[in-house]
Amino acid sequence: MKNAIEIDSLSKTFSSGKKALQNISLSIQAGEMVALIGASGSGKSTLLRHMAGLMVGDKAAAGSVTVHGRNVQKNGKVAKDIRSVRSDIGFVFQQFNLVGRLPVIVNVLTGTLHRVPMWRSLMRWFSEKEKAGGIEALRRVGIAECWAQRASTLSGGQQQRAAIARAMVQGAKVVLADEPIASLDPESSRKVMDILARINREDKCTVVVSLHQVNVAIKYCPRTIALHHGVVVYDGPSAGLTPAVLRGLYGAEADDILSLGDHISSLEDKAKPVPNRIWAVPLTRVA
Numbered sequence: 001m002k003n004a005i006e007i008d009s010l011s012k013t014f015s016s017g018k019k020a021l022q023n024i025s026l027s028i029q030a031g032e033m034v035a036l037i038g039a040s041g042s043g044k045s046t047l048l049r050h051m052a053g054l055m056v057g058d059k060a061a062a063g064s065v066t067v068h069g070r071n072v073q074k075n076g077k078v079a080k081d082i083r084s085v086r087s088d089i090g091f092v093f094q095q096f097n098l099v100g101r102l103p104v105i106v107n108v109l110t111g112t113l114h115r116v117p118m119w120r121s122l123m124r125w126f127s128e129k130e131k132a133g134g135i136e137a138l139r140r141v142g143i144a145e146c147w148a149q150r151a152s153t154l155s156g157g158q159q160q161r162a163a164i165a166r167a168m169v170q171g172a173k174v175v176l177a178d179e180p181i182a183s184l185d186p187e188s189s190r191k192v193m194d195i196l197a198r199i200n201r202e203d204k205c206t207v208v209v210s211l212h213q214v215n216v217a218i219k220y221c222p223r224t225i226a227l228h229h230g231v232v233v234y235d236g237p238s239a240g241l242t243p244a245v246l247r248g249l250y251g252a253e254a255d256d257i258l259s260l261g262d263h264i265s266s267l268e269d270k271a272k273p274v275p276n277r278i279w280a281v282p283l284t285r286v287a
């Protein structure tokens with residue numbers, strides 16, 4: 001199988017001196033659905049942003065990122081044709097990144113702007129075929145009836161689904177989702193995760209999704225990459241996130257967690273009040 005994402009020797013040190021990523025090398029095959037987990041501040045967002053070329057790594061580390069064989073960044077420099085490379089990459093943000101005053105359909109169709117001439121993107125002029133494509137994407141995420149509403153009038157979960165529809169019309173081969181369910185209720189979270197799983201399965205999209213909840217990673221993603229202080233401390237089957245691995249991730253605090261139970265709850269279980277079901281507790285609270 002072809003590699004969708006390849007990262008080699010990537011490090012990131014912010015001007016504050018914070019080493020957010022430390023010598024990351026990994027590859028993700030086309031069609032994989034991979035969870036990126038780790039406590040708050042472990043480097044998940046920073047790594048996803050580097051994958052999309054929204055940030056560049058340390059020049060001295062001579063790291064590189066390629067997506068579907070195309071250079072995204074190398075030696076601390078973003079690729080010259082990054083706009084074109086990015087047209088293959090859909091980025092889903094925790095806070096949706098929609099333009100609230102514009103109709104949902106216009107937000108979704110901005111996913112096609114890389115394919116249309118400049119004058120049309122400035123005028124926001126879309127063909128009937130493009131509009132139909134936008135409506136179809138909205139139908140697939142279950143909110144076609146909202147197409148004419150201002151984006152700001154949608155619920156958080158609906159806005160996130162519109163953001164995924166935008167990545168769909170973009171025709172992204174790789175979707176990077178940065179904590180897409182962090183600000184959603186359990187039911188909306190389930191819908192968003194189901195949609196990401198569907199575009200992975202039906203559209204053969206490679207999906208990398210950062211999550212705080214280990215149970216969600218186990219439920220949806222066959223593979224998990226875990227970060228701790230900018231270092232990859234686990235990369236393997238999500239089902240292999242054993243207590244020992246979690247101890248490695250979270251040190252002594254993991255013992256408190258493990259003493260509370262070993263049941264891996266589903267997202268549906270999370271919606272019910274289950275006291276001390278620690279697998280359903282976001283990692284931020286325990287790290």
Ligand SMILES: Nc1ncnc2c1ncn2[C@@H]1O[C@H](COP(=O)(O)OP(=O)(O)OP(=O)(O)O)[C@@H](O)[C@H]1O
Pocket residue numbers: 014015016018019020038039040041042043044045046047179
């Ligand atoms: N622009 C920046 N300048 C300086 N430090 C930064 C910057 N952005 C992130 N950091 C630091 O880099 C580290 C990694 O941050 P990052 O946002 O990638 O973590 P995260 O795992 O996504 O966290 P969270 O789960 O809270 O979103 C943190 O210590 C953060 O404070």
